[in-house]
Structure formats: C-alpha cells, structure tokens
Amino acid sequence: MTLRKPNLVPTKRLPDALIIGVKKCGTRALLEFLRLHPDVRAAGSEVHFFDKFYHKGFEWYRNRMPPTLEGQITMEKTPSYWVTRSAPKRVFAMNPAVKLLAVVRDPVTRAISDYTQSASKRPSLPRFEELALMDSPWGSVVDTWPPVRLGIYARPLRRWLRRFPRSRILIISGERLVVDPAAEMTRVQEFLNLKPVITEKHFYFNSTKGFPCLLKSESRSTPHCLGKTKGRNHPYIDPVALERLREFYRPHNERFYELSGINFGWQ
Numbered sequence: 001m002t003l004r005k006p007n008l009v010p011t012k013r014l015p016d017a018l019i020i021g022v023k024k025c026g027t028r029a030l031l032e033f034l035r036l037h038p039d040v041r042a043a044g045s046e047v048h049f050f051d052k053f054y055h056k057g058f059e060w061y062r063n064r065m066p067p068t069l070e071g072q073i074t075m076e077k078t079p080s081y082w083v084t085r086s087a088p089k090r091v092f093a094m095n096p097a098v099k100l101l102a103v104v105r106d107p108v109t110r111a112i113s114d115y116t117q118s119a120s121k122r123p124s125l126p127r128f129e130e131l132a133l134m135d136s137p138w139g140s141v142v143d144t145w146p147p148v149r150l151g152i153y154a155r156p157l158r159r160w161l162r163r164f165p166r167s168r169i170l171i172i173s174g175e176r177l178v179v180d181p182a183a184e185m186t187r188v189q190e191f192l193n194l195k196p197v198i199t200e201k202h203f204y205f206n207s208t209k210g211f212p213c214l215l216k217s218e219s220r221s222t223p224h225c226l227g228k229t230k231g232r233n234h235p236y237i238d239p240v241a242l243e244r245l246r247e248f249y250r251p252h253n254e255r256f257y258e259l260s261g262i263n264f265g266w267q
C-alpha cells in the first residue's frame with residue numbers, strides 16, 4: 001500500500017472562490033478581511049480575467065495567482081465580473097464548483113460612491129444630480145448612466161443563477177460589513193468551509209476613518225485601515241434627487257430581494 005504524501009510545495013492554482021462584485025460595495029474590504037485567514041491566499045490586484053483577459057487562457061490566469069499549499073483557498077476579486085455577460089459561462093467552464101461571493105449595498109449610496117470616485121479623478125464633472133436625473137427640477141432617473149445602472153442588482157444575479165445554484169453564491173451586505181464585520185465574516189468563513197479564525201478581535205472601529213480597520217499581527221498591535229480611496233467623503237445630494245432615486249430603485253430592489261431570498265431593507 002502506498003500512502004499519498006501531502007503536497008508541501010506551494011503551487012499556483014486556479015481560484016476556488018471569486019469575489020465577483022459589486023463595484024463600490026465593499027469588495028476590497030471583504031478581500032482584505034479574508035486575507036487575515038491563514039488558509040486563504042488571494043491575488044493582490046484585480047485580475048480582470050473573465051472580462052478583459054479571457055483570451056490569454058487559463059494558464060495565464062493561474063500564473064497570476066499566489067502559490068498555495070494543499071488545503072489553502074485561492075481567491076481573487078474583480079467587481080466587473082458581476083456585470084460581464086459572458087462571465088458566468090466562463091467561470092463555470094473554469095470550475096463548476098467554484099464559490100462566488102458578491103457584496104451589495106444600498107444602490108443609491110453605491111451610485112454616489114461610484115460618482116465620487118469619478119469626480120475625484122475629474123473635478124470638472126457636473127453635479128451628481130445633473131447626471132443621475134433628467135432636467136430639473138429633477139425629473140426621471142437616467143437609468144443608462146452606469147453609476148445608476150449598476151445598482152439594478154436583479155438582472156446580473158439572474159444571469160449568474162442561470163449557471164450556478166443559489167447555494168453557491170454568498171450575498172454579503174456591504175452595510176453589515178461596516179457595522180458588524182466580524183458577524184459578516186463568520187458567514188463568509190462558514191460558506192468557504194474555513195475554520196472560524198477571523199473574529200471581532202481582528203477589528204476595531206477607527207473614528208477618524210469612520211470605518212472598521214484591522215489588527216493584523218499576532219499580537220494584534222499593528223492597526224491597518226484601507227487606503228484613502230476607500231471611505232471617501234460623499235458630496236451633499238439634494239434630498240429631492242435622493243427620493244427620486246429611491247423611488248426608482250424600489251421595484252428593482254424588491255425583485256432582487258425575491259431572487260436572493262434576502263430583504264436588505266434599503267429604503
């Protein structure tokens with residue numbers, strides 16, 4: 001009888017789990033939190049394989065991954081996979097048993113976050129209200145404007161559910177990831193069949209940043225917050241415009257709650 005030796009040489013492997021979206025909902029925070037786990041190894045930057053670089057092939061993709069030991073999970077996050085029409089089919093072709101994680105957030109706040117990011121690169125950008133709504137006094141919502149369109153979560157979820165069972169997709173609340181990161185990470189670790197290593201001991205609320213930050217080292221004495229591009233100050237938005245957007249999203253949110261089986265309670 002020959003005993004199979006455990007593989008002790010770190011090897012690059014295709015991902016076992018993917019954070020597929022949604023842009024500006026907390027995907028970086030989720031990945032950084034997961035990286036605290038000794039059994040998780042993740043590509044540092046977004047790989048964009050299933051949207052931009054699919055033609056390069058799976059070997060190229062595998063080479064972008066960090067080396068792992070047997071038993072460790074390989075991951076990456078690219079939020080644009082969520083809305084890439086061909087991504088579900090391509091991800092399924094890589095591994096039909098892959099686990100998928102999606103972070104969602106109130107689509108109104110998400111749209112403002114998306115806009116704030118663009119405005120930080122282009123200070124001459126018109127006001128949010130002018131881009132999100134038809135002529136004043138704030139008429140109908142411009143649902144073709146990407147920051148608005150991306151908040152219609154039901155459509156992409158339906159596409160992913162055509163390829164993957166609901167049980168293979170974990171939908172995480174971006175709001176809860178801020179308010180109670182440890183509780184949300186318990187769900188994530190369960191979903192990934194990981195030992196519950198990440199706990200409330202790893203987090204502290206940094207009141208200057210206004211977000212939870214990490215205590216990383218063994219002694220947990222080294223605090224670490226996400227960079228300046230995460231947790232930007234949002235501009236003031238006219239309350240009438242906000243209400244228009246809320247009305248617009250209401251039926252879309254209802255469809256998303258039905259499809260996901262979770263009521264996120266966005267107003």
Ligand SMILES: Nc1ncnc2c1ncn2[C@@H]1O[C@H](COP(=O)(O)OS(=O)(=O)O)[C@@H](OP(=O)(O)O)[C@H]1O
Nearest residue numbers: 023024025026027028029113211212226230231232
């Ligand atoms: N712990 C912690 N620290 C900082 N920021 C946090 C955290 N948890 C969630 N968030 C929220 O993450 C938002 C950015 O989302 P993403 O990382 O998905 O953005 S991106 O799509 O990768 O650009 C970012 O959006 P903005 O607040 O608009 O900057 C944050 O609200």
